[in-house]
Amino acid sequence: MVERADYVTLEGVSKIYNPGPAQVEAVSQLGFSVRSGEFVSILGPSGCGKSTLLMMVAGLETATTGAIHIAGERVERPRLQTGIIFQDPTLLPWKSVLDNVMFPVHIQGLDEAQHRARAMSLLQMVGLTDFAEKRPHQLSGGMKQRVAICRALVTDPDLLLMDEPFSALDAITRDELNVALLDIWQRHHKTGLFVTHSIREAVFLSDRVIVMGRRPSRIVADVRIDFSRPRDVHVQESPEFTRLCTQLRDAIESQHG
Ligand SMILES: Nc1ncnc2c1ncn2[C@@H]1O[C@H](COP(=O)(O)OP(=O)(O)OP(=O)(O)O)[C@@H](O)[C@H]1O
Ligand SMILES: [Mg+2]
Structure with missing residues (x-):
């Protein structure tokens, strides 16, 4: 990966849903x-626009004003080199675990053998x-989310977007998946944007944590996390x-009431 300080940039980005009298900024x-290579988490009150922000970076929503660039290219549609993990793993129930992981490879018509080894x-x-040939219904919630992580990484994306990927899991499974994600991070060294409501999770995983204020959101804190990896x-x-x-909790609480 080419090192650059401005790998993902957002400039003057706004999103207005339903423009008109009932519009939501x-x-x-x-x-x-x-x-x-930076792992950035985004915290902020519910409804402040975190998912909207991620969807715009993914190219799945268009910004109403401003511009988003990734590796110097303006985002105008979904790009193949961006991997996404949502809160819900959304696996295809009739496909095996391995075929679910391979799904983006098949959709994009990439080399089967090479990616099967990677999967x-x-x-x-x-x-x-041991679960490669199982169906999703035979897996626990945490296992399904692990499959979703593999699916997001199988095409070797350079940017990984994650929207509360572990929030539906119990605390212990969540800790396990945080460690698994850190491990993958170390080995593959992607750039990451991670939305979460957990302050501890954000601090544990990230190089930097951004706190968004109440809607219409702006940045109220941008904190470096310098623990070694x-x-x-x-x-x-x-x-x-x-x-x-x-420090982060105080920044978030300053946005409530
Ligand atoms: N498709 C849409 N049409 C209209 N309004 C929307 C749409 N999606 C989101 N909104 C509104 O935009 C605002 C921000 O929503 P968003 O889902 O981005 O918040 P969030 O920070 O991810 O919240 P949460 O932490 O609860 O997931 C909310 O007021 C929401 O109602
Ligand atoms: Mg959200």
Whole structure:
């Protein structure tokens, strides 16, 4: 990956849904950049426009004003090199785990053998080698989300967008998946935008955490997280971790009421 400080850029980005008397300004004049290889989390109150922001970066929603660029190219439609993970894994029930992971490869007409090997190595990384031929209904919620992670990575995207991917899971499974994601991150070194409501999750995973204010959203905090990588779960017990969480919580609470 070419190192650049402005790998993803948003300039004056606004989103107005239903223009007219009933319009909703979901995002207002948002601007920030993400460095290549950086993992950035976005926190903010419910309804402040986090998902809207991610959908615009994905090219699945158009910005009403402003411009989004990825690797110097303006985003005007979905791009093949962007992987997305949603809250709901949305697996195809009639396909095996392996075929679900391979789905983007088939859609994009990419080399079957090369990507099958990659799919198997990703499944191994998340501990699902023995489940490759199972159907989604035979998997737990956490396992399904692991499959969704593999599916998002199988085509080797340079940018990974994640919208509360672990929020429907229990706390222990969530911790496990955070560690799995960190591990994959270390090995594959993508650029990432991660939306979450969990302050601890954001601090644990990220190089930087952005806090969005109430709708129409603007940035109320942009905090660097300097813990070295690879990160150990025990970093969460350090005073610095607690200090960062408190700082972010205060920024979020300043937006309520
Ligand atoms: N397709 C749409 N049409 C009209 N309004 C929408 C649409 N999608 C979102 N909105 C509105 O835009 C605002 C921001 O929504 P968005 O889903 O981006 O928030 P969010 O920060 O992701 O919230 P949450 O944390 O609850 O997921 C909300 O007021 C929402 O009602
Ligand atoms: Mg959302």
